[in-house]
Structure formats: structure tokens, C-alpha cells
Amino acid sequence: MEYEVNIGIEIHAELLTKSKVFCSCPVQFGAPPNTLTCPVCLGLPGALPVLNKKAVEYAILTALALNCKINRNAIFHRKNYFYPDLPKNYQISQYDTPIGIQGYLEIETSSGRKRIRIRRVHLEEDTGKLIHSGGRITGSDMSFVDFNRSGVPLLEIVSEPDISSPEEAKEYLTNIRDILVFLGVCDGKMEEGSMRCEANVSIRPKGSERLGTKTELKNINSFRAVERALQYEIERQIDIVSKGREIIQETRHWDEKNEKTISMRSKEEAHDYRYFPEPDLVPLEIDDGWIEKIRAQIPELPEEKYERYKKLGLTPYEAKLLAHDLEMSTFFDETIKLYNNPKNIANWLLVDVTKELKDRNKAINQTLLTPRMLVELLTLIDEEKISGRIAKDILPELIDKGISPRKVIEERNLLQITDTSELSSVIEQVLKENANVVEEYKKGKEKSFMFLVGQVMRLTKGKANPKLVNELLRKALG
Amino acid sequence: MLSVEEVIHIERLARLKLTDKEREMYRSQLNDVLNYAAKLDEIDTSNVPPMYHILPVTNVLREDIPQNNFSLEDALSNAPLKEGGFFVIPPILGGEE
Numbered sequence A: 001m002e003y004e005v006n007i008g009i010e011i012h013a014e015l016l017t018k019s020k021v022f023c024s025c026p027v028q029f030g031a032p033p034n035t036l037t038c039p040v041c042l043g044l045p046g047a048l049p050v051l052n053k054k055a056v057e058y059a060i061l062t063a064l065a066l067n068c069k070i071n072r073n074a075i076f077h078r079k080n081y082f083y084p085d086l087p088k089n090y091q092i093s094q095y096d097t098p099i100g101i102q103g104y105l106e107i108e109t110s111s112g113r114k115r116i117r118i119r120r121v122h123l124e125e126d127t128g129k130l131i132h133s134g135g136r137i138t139g140s141d142m143s144f145v146d147f148n149r150s151g152v153p154l155l156e157i158v159s160e161p162d163i164s165s166p167e168e169a170k171e172y173l174t175n176i177r178d179i180l181v182f183l184g185v186c187d188g189k190m191e192e193g194s195m196r197c198e199a200n201v202s203i204r205p206k207g208s209e210r211l212g213t214k215t216e217l218k219n220i221n222s223f224r225a226v227e228r229a230l231q232y233e234i235e236r237q238i239d240i241v242s243k244g245r246e247i248i249q250e251t252r253h254w255d256e257k258n259e260k261t262i263s264m265r266s267k268e269e270a271h272d273y274r275y276f277p278e279p280d281l282v283p284l285e286i287d288d289g290w291i292e293k294i295r296a297q298i299p300e301l302p303e304e305k306y307e308r309y310k311k312l313g314l315t316p317y318e319a320k321l322l323a324h325d326l327e328m329s330t331f332f333d334e335t336i337k338l339y340n341n342p343k344n345i346a347n348w349l350l351v352d353v354t355k356e357l358k359d360r361n362k363a364i365n366q367t368l369l370t371p372r373m374l375v376e377l378l379t380l381i382d383e384e385k386i387s388g389r390i391a392k393d394i395l396p397e398l399i400d401k402g403i404s405p406r407k408v409i410e411e412r413n414l415l416q417i418t419d420t421s422e423l424s425s426v427i428e429q430v431l432k433e434n435a436n437v438v439e440e441y442k443k444g445k446e447k448s449f450m451f452l453v454g455q456v457m458r459l460t461k462g463k464a465n466p467k468l469v470n471e472l473l474r475k476a477l478g
Numbered sequence B: 001m002l003s004v005e006e007v008i009h010i011e012r013l014a015r016l017k018l019t020d021k022e023r024e025m026y027r028s029q030l031n032d033v034l035n036y037a038a039k040l041d042e043i044d045t046s047n048v049p050p051m052y053h054i055l056p057v058t059n060v061l062r063e064d065i066p067q068n069n070f071s072l073e074d075a076l077s078n079a080p081l082k083e084g085g086f087f088v089i090p091p092i093l094g095g096e097e
């Protein structure tokens, strides 16, 4: 039997505001526990939340970028449940009036472009963090609570179950991440928890109308884990169904170490959050003027960059690599304004510069290389003042020390030798020292010619103009 | 009349453990509260938009300016148990999130 897979993804993204969503406490990582708190985010009685304008604008911005309709009258609700990382015993969230609804995102799949519908984009607050003394929830003696994260603005993005494979899920997730990063609303670091993901999965016989019973996957902490967790869960469900048994609706935990999903104790009580309107916050009224002002702030997103780069003559592969990397594409866009050979720039950025960056584990904007310096380097090659080899050699100095290429080649005397008489004398020396190779060449061994070119380059420390060397050498060999 | 099962459900949500006698008492009291509020059902509200807030005010927002004037000592001052800047709590049982 063939099965169809339906996957829906729920993403939680921490917004890059400077302060929390309902109080002025700073949002920052790595501060000592409970030093970024106040009566509001500690849930002390009588404290009054006041909504952060920036958080609302980031939510609207993201909803617009994901093609959502904006709810003109959005309100907040209390989601009631008990857990020690939730000081008020309710989370301020949104229920039936999320900021964005009915959006979509298009992704590239093996069978062409596909539209994944987005059900809702809403704003809520993050919880505190729990640390268990034994490292595990059960069996530990004590738990420790840090409320620094409590009240950090969270954006929840929920897709419809339109995703049909783990590969599509990964594509969807990376696309969302890239959009969030390009919008500047979230840093998108799954491993650090600033972007989190849950997935619901079901299978059904191919052609069947009704969705199968779904399970919910939690604890997926990396882009790699998304694919593997879903793959495992799909196989598990197919195995159960093909044995004639039934899928139990439950929450399952992705066990990264053992690469499998495990059932979390099934809850006796179904979720009953008793949502009701948050009386401490007044409703939001989002008018056209506000929406259009925010819409105008949407920058060029990876998808548009990709199309533009292809039109500039880049291969789809090159275009995709550049377009989905915020720092690289920014650098590329600056550089093409100064130098009219996008293909050449892309090639340098994606090969040589990327290699240097990988060695340093840095993004391009964390180095001293500037678009102007790269253009100077490429121009020196174009003008045959230096060879590509030399350019590659001096690249680290540009990246690490920020010295202009012209200065580096002057200081290190790397200017290409284009002086015919100087080269001729080097060639003469090479021919004298390699009489036997010259003999072989004359007998028709073409490879010997390349060897002789190599010798000239060696003696000139790579500075000889290769074209000129070729020419002069042919002449000298008659 | 509220059923015993419904009271047990509310009891669990509120993390309470009632005796049979208490459960009966609350069942009757909760029922009175519900009946009192049910008077509102007598009014036809089909053409009345829901009121989310008692004040005719919208968009009370603050600028995104961080401020930190609550000390760690203040934060932990009511904690029965603390250690290394953390609130210390008993281990968590049950899978409720």
C-alpha cells in the first residue's frame, strides 16, 4: 500500500526586540539568572503588562512577508495551565484573532514549486527556563528556575498540514528561517533555541480523503533533526498501519541520541486551556496606514534575490547560495554596484572568500574585507597587474588586516612582470638549465612545455604574466 | 446540574484533591454561580459585537526601550528557596506542560 504523508509545522521564533513584550526588561542571552526580571515578567500580583510596539510591528512585518491577511482588531487571550516556568499560571497569547491569518509560502520541491498554506501568525510571550538538578525531569531532587526568558516576545507561525515529506519540511523551515533573518526579526538559531519547531504528522492511504490520526513531535532542535525525526515517525506510523493496528494520537519526543521518537506519558486530561480575553491589555486596532507603513519596510527577500541573481547570469546553484545568505548577498549587492561582472564576483565570493571564511568560522561582515577592496583585487587581475594565483594568496591579508590589495602587492613587490626583456632573460636561464626537457619538447612532448612555463613561474615567484611567458617561450623554442 | 465528572475535571485543572463530601459541596456552589451567570443567556445578543475590554481604548503601546531597575535581591525576595540566583522548586511530576 502506498501512503500519503501530511505534515504541519509550528514554529516559535524569539523576536529581536531590545525589551520584553509586556515589560521593559532587556532581552539578552547569557545574563546571570533572574537578573532580567521585574514584577510583570515574574507574575507578581498587581503588575500591569504594557505591549511593546516593536514586537507588534515585527509580527505584522512577518505576517505580511508570509502573505497573510492582517486582523484589524487583534486581541490577546490568557492561555491557562500550570507549569513552574510560567509564573502567572497563564501565558498571554492570542486565540481567535491572531495578528496574521491565511498566508502562504512557496517552496521548491522535487516536483516543482509548491505552496504551503500558513494558518496563523500570532504574538505571545516566552516562558522561563527550568534546570533539573538530575538533568532529567523525573527522578531529580530539585529544579531551578530562571525567569530571564519569561516575557521575551515569541512569534508563533503555524502551517496547514500541506507538507508531504521530510525534505519539504526542511525546505519550508529553512525558508521561514531565512525570511525571519532577512526581515531582521529573529536570528533563526535553532541550536540556541531562538527558533523552535514542532511538527504534527499523519499518514493516509494514497487517494484517501480524510487525514489520518496525527502525532505531535517535540524536542526537534536542529534543521537536521527535523528531517530525521519526521523520517523516523513516518516509518513508524506506516509500520503500525500496515500491521493493521491504529495510530494513537499523542505527543512524541524526538530522542536525538538514539534517533527515535518516544511517547511522552499520554495525558489523562485533554488540553483545556480555558482561553479568555486578557483584561489587562486593551485591543489592538491595526489600520491600513500602519499596515502600509510596515509593508514598505519589507526588504528584498531571498526568493526575489534568487530570481534577480539568475537574471544577472549566475547559475541557479550560485544564485541560491548567495540569495539565502544575508551577509553574503548584502556584500554581493554592494560589490556589483562598483564592478560590472556579477559572475566573477559570485565566483570569488562563493569559492575563495567562502573558503577563507570557513577557516575562520566567520561571516563576511565580521571580517575587514570590503566590497571596494574586492573590486580593487579583481580590477588588478583584469588589468593583468597580478595573476589570479597571487590574488588568492593575498586574500587573507585583505580579510584579516583590511589592507588594500594595491598596497599589499606594492609592499610585497608582487606586481606582475610584464617586461619582455626581464622575462626573456629568465626564460633563457630556464632553457639552459633544462636542456633535456627542451630536447623532449622538440621531439613532440607537449607536456614539457607546461613544465618549462612552470619553471619560469617558479623563478618569478608567480609574478610573471602567464600569457606573455607562453608567447616568449614558444618564440624561444622556435 | 453540573455533573460529578465535570467537577472532577475542574478539580484536576486546578490541581486540587477533594474528598467526596467537598466535591458535593463545590458541585452545588459552582452550580449556583453558573445559574446566576446564566441569566445573561436570556438576553438576545446575536446583534451585539463581543466586548473585549471595558474601556473604549485601543493601542496602548510602549516604545521598545529596555530598562532594568529590579534587582536580583528584589526578584528573589519572596522565594521560599533560592540558590545561585535561581528559584529552587520541588521536582516536577506529571507530564502537563
Ligand SMILES: [Zn+2]
Binding pocket: A020, A023, A024, A025, A036, A037, A038, A039, A040, A041, A042, A151
Ligand atoms: Zn520584566
